[in-house]
Amino acid sequence: MHFNGGLKMSIAQYSSAGQKAVNEDSLGIRMPDEDQLTTKGAVAVIADGVSAAEAGKEAAETCVTGFLSDYYSTPDSWSVKRSAQQVLNALNRWLYGQGQHYLQAEKGYVSTLSIAIFKSQTAHLFHVGDSRIYRLRGGCMEQLTRDHAMPIGRGQSYLTRAMGLDINLDVDYRAADVAVGDVFLLSTDGIHDVLSSARMQAIISEHGDDLNSAGQCLLDEALAAGSDDNLSCQLLKVDALPLEDAGDVYRKLTALPFPPPLSAGMVVDGLVIEEEIHASPRSQLYKVFDGTANRHYVMKTPSANFNDDPAYIERFILESWIGRRIQSEYVIDVIEPPKTPSYLYYLSDYSPGLTLGQWMLKNPKPATQAMLDIIVPVAKGLQAMHRRDTFHQDIKPDNILVGEDGKIKIIDFGSCYVAGLAEIAVPIERDIVLGTAQYSAPEHVLGRRPSGRADQFSLAVIVFEMLTGQQPYQGRLQHCTTTVAFSRIEYVSACRYNPHVPIWLDAALSRALSISPELRYNDVSEFVYDLEHPNTEFMKDEFKPLLTRNPLRTWQGISLFLFLCLLWSLLR
Template sequence: MSSAPATATSHHASHLEERLLLEVGQASSAGAKAMNEDAIGIRIPDDALLTTKGAAAVIADGVSAAEAGREASQSCVTGFLSDYFSTPESWTVRHSVQQVLTSLNRWLYRNGTHLPDSNKGFITTMSALVLKSQHAHLFHAGDSRIYLYRQGKLEQLTTDHAVPVGHGQTYLSRALGLDVRLEVDYQCLALEEGDLFLLSTDGVHDALDLEQLQAGISDETRSLEQRCLQLNSSALAAGSQDNLSCQLLRVLALPQPEIDDVVGRLTELRFPPFLKVGDTLDGLKVERELYASNRSQVYLVSEAISGQMYCMKTPSVNFEDDPAYIERFVMESWIGSRIHSPYVVRVVEPPQPRSCLYYLTEYVDGLSLTRWMREHPRPAVEEVVYLAGQIAKGLRAMHRRETLHQDLKPDNILIDSQGQVKLIDFGSCAVAGINEIASPLQRDQVLGTATYAAPECRLGSSVDARADLFSLAVICYEMFTGTLPFQGKLEQCSSQREFLSTTYTPSYRINPLVPQWIDGALRRAMRFHPERRHGDVSEFAYELQHPNASYLAFHQRPLIERDPLRTWKAIAIALALLELVTLALLLD
């Protein structure tokens, strides 16, 4: 079973398209059995998809004792190779495969429970290999195997999930379709040129020992496909009574882009000239300048023929010779075009081919949240909760694509004439799937705005979706109170000690209309340690709308339990005053 190559889906990230060159071969036969219940498949896509998703090989062995082992293995292979390459390009390999395997396992398990004999079902082993950029990602459940032949030595990388029960018999402790819950082994290892991977089912590796396998795959007089056929024949001759399947994938060349090549691709489009009202670029007329900084400019433009309005973002000529800046600007449109949500501004293709470097987004006729807060210094609690819920939905759409905004602030949140929120600006976004791709550039790490950034962003610690949650909570606090939390001292902090020394003032002390349980949600979302915050922005948004009894109980506890530091400070001050009074009385 094999798969046709995929076609490229986008040109926005073409500067990343350095080729991973592979040679592959595979073979499968029924062997001594009447029916072949094994399934194999390899897919090497073309162009951009090879860069963002890599190449994949999967081997599956349908369990003979199950009633539908053959259907299970075939469904596993076809489903894996189809669904993996359909997952978002922004996802990591591990996240993509885990989602695919979870879905496949549930489908197999559900179909197996409908069979007349409940002790049988759609059950199959599975070993999958994804080669992306300069790394190999291995996924494994069952007793099929993955080996690596490197520098003259063959090594088994996977561990069989087979439990011996005596008399040479074993049973599988893990397999797809065996249980509603699936546990899969995962490994990631760095690739070297010349690496040769072997995937096999037990019909092959149970009949041939490690030395025989190594001798078979290292025969340079044969092609990889011929070696696979020979391994199967050798296993059959050695007395194998099972189906025979194996695959070989050799790394001919790794993507090691030269800095000059990457810079050349990034600078294929020249920087646009400085634009003024009335200028036309690629059929787009500049109506007015919306924003300008030392890093970029944003213009309101209209298409000459249709009159359709767009926002055009152009790079600053200050960075014309800065490849890291150009890469980040190019990636902005790539990121935006992959986030599909009514709460995130939409990146659109220009009506004419681009003659220079810029990108377009939909035009949002509205105002920024910064201006909205100026015009609504004491908004109703319900209004703030409503806006926060929309912002959370926009962030959730990004997080589902393993994309962090990293610069959430009132200036990057628009509210249209219908009260709909739109998140804008992808300039600081981090994309997990792109971070897996090797680049010769020292990538530009643009930090978010210090006033709203989570402590881990400022301290250079690992960052996840809870950093965006922190920023959202800061914004909500500001909407509720008209002031920043922690007396606005967050942007002055540069160490863990300084962050922990800040004092949180409950929002209801500034705005008595804020319920204590809402303040409890705000306080939790702004904890210094990410693990003490909510699990995601959806949980935070839910707590803004539904009272959490634990927050109410918190305020009913004694002050020494709620704020021990403040309590002991008060006690120390009281003791000091008492001592002064006592001393004064003694002196009198």
């Protein structure tokens, strides 16, 4: 990737049993290879097994080894926060479960835990218990965590929060900026309970770049100061941050040239161009044939209009990166090219058929089941993307393929938001491609944080259009650009355009099309479930038409209208 590498750190860590017979502290640091260093970051973990717990040592070791192993097994498209919290919750449940073998949970597998994850130009900190994380910058030592402990007198305290102490884990999270020269210190209470912040700062500053000597000195001084606990510390100095030079980024982005204008019969890296499928101002699609594999692919090439635009090139490169990480039968497959590419392009699976937009022209106002046969697979494809912390952001009929074999696939990753990539800073202004206005959720237009509920909104627009032949909100969505404008539009029932639409289905649409994302379904699967199964909540009076709720008032209104019409005709 163009943003690989650049993060360099000096590290040191020390641990000692001190005056105790057994060392119940555990610590570990992992600096992965270049790809994972970029997408997952470098990790430092320190844990202090609770002395009062019979399995404190085992708990601390499990926290460190388990986190370092499992964190790097999470998808690299996930954000740091999501990845870490998933792993921490699983570790906590395991520790708590093991602790149930003891009469009291606090006597079982209990440990403090502090984690620093360095990704791009940010330190993501996770903390529970009374171990600590400090940052030394410009001669100032700052404690970045707070102790979860309650003093009970005579220098004693008990933990109010720890790993394995309760089935529900409450972890502090903080994102701290990182600068070259910063030194991060992770320590257990055997050190920071006897050494002041000022003294620890002085020791680290006195030893300069020699972190090994600084770490050993911290342990020695704490022991000499009367520490009667295990002593552990980790020191991490930031020597360099990734991609601070825009020129370096541009050189990486332009390592492959744009392809020349392509036409039928031309050969690119052994792939025969058969025909142009689609062309837009931003890209071209070609049907190509690989004679070696005897397969057809779709080749997507960048538009020559952007050959000197680094933001566009980055967005194009990320499309294939995203596509290769979404594994779903309902999302188009991105294929590794048979040869090392000599130009900038990527390949996806070729699936002959129609776009949903073309299908809708041939099948206006389809039956509910025909609509569901298409929408349910699309929703499953979106779920696969959302599980990867990836939001499509441009769900529309032209980005859904209805194959000749009946298979439904989501295509085009040009507008995708990936939480894990959004955390990686680059010294260029990123290309933010908004979805098509008439299918976009209001939060896209208003520049708010992306979420899966925005894709749900777009899917609901498509359902409304399939069943009614009309756009929701009377087609006024695409003209709204402000909060005030969105507040002025009102949902018009799908039943008005198509009386065959069931009341409960229209109610589900109304909820999924809420202007405020908080009022929509929590997940797209819940929306689709209500499309397939009549929700009894939607059969209540407030969701029924007036004729059903109050037939007397309805006919009274009709009679009054007819009387006024008759009176008007007599007075003419």
